[in-house]
Amino acid sequence: MMNETITLYRPTGPHELALVEAWxxxxxxxxxxxxxxFYPVTNExxxxxxxxxxxxxxxxxxxxTRFEVQKTFMDRFAIQQVGAAHHTEWGVPAEDLEELNxxxxxxxxxxxxxxxxxxx
Numbered sequence: 001m002m003n004e005t006i007t008l009y010r011p012t013g014p015h016e017l018a019l020v021e022a023w024x025x026x027x028x029x030x031x032x033x034x035x036x037x038f039y040p041v042t043n044e045x046x047x048x049x050x051x052x053x054x055x056x057x058x059x060x061x062x063x064x065t066r067f068e069v070q071k072t073f074m075d076r077f078a079i080q081q082v083g084a085a086h087h088t089e090w091g092v093p094a095e096d097l098e099e100l101n102x103x104x105x106x107x108x109x110x111x112x113x114x115x116x117x118x119x120x
Contacts, residue, residue, distance in 0.1 A: 005068040005105050008040035008090070011050035013059040017110070020065070025108045027101035031094035038097050040067075042079060042088040044111070052114045064112035073103035 010028070012020070019029040031038060041047050047064040055062025077090045092100055 003105075004071040006071050006074045008067055008069055008074075009042070009044055009047035010040045010065045010067070010108075011047045011055055012063050012065055013055045014061050014063075015059065017063050017065075020108055026104065028097060028108075030097060036094050038092040038094060038100070039089045040092070042090070043086055045086050046088065048112055048114075051112065056114050062114040063110050065108050066111050067108040068105040069100060070103040070105060073100065 016029060020027070023029075028038065041050070044064060044066070051062030051064050074090065077092055079088050079090060081088050
């Protein structure tokens with residue numbers, strides 16, 4: 001199928017999310033010099049664990065985003081298991097991030113926030 005997409009998840013902190021928002025939820029910011037790899041993950045469960053357990057202690061809040069990328073682009077990257085069975089991610093080199101951004105279909109969505117908002 002020519003326009004097939006893959007769903008990616010990205011746990012993120014407030015600074016990165018602010019940049020994504022400033023660009024209309026259409027692209028990810030370039031990596032910093034000490035961040036040579038962009039790591040989107042393959043499932044919401046893993047993204048939640050990172051956002052809740054890593055981003056919140058590091059920056060006070062964490063977010064889970066979801067976005068679609070052209071499958072033909074993502075097929076060049078192997079999925080790696082980095083822990084438990086559901087701890088799976090892609091490693092996209094920083095030099096390929098601009099091309100990844102061009103292959104995003106639709107917008108980047110925020111689907112979870114931590115700490116979770118308390119309802120009255």
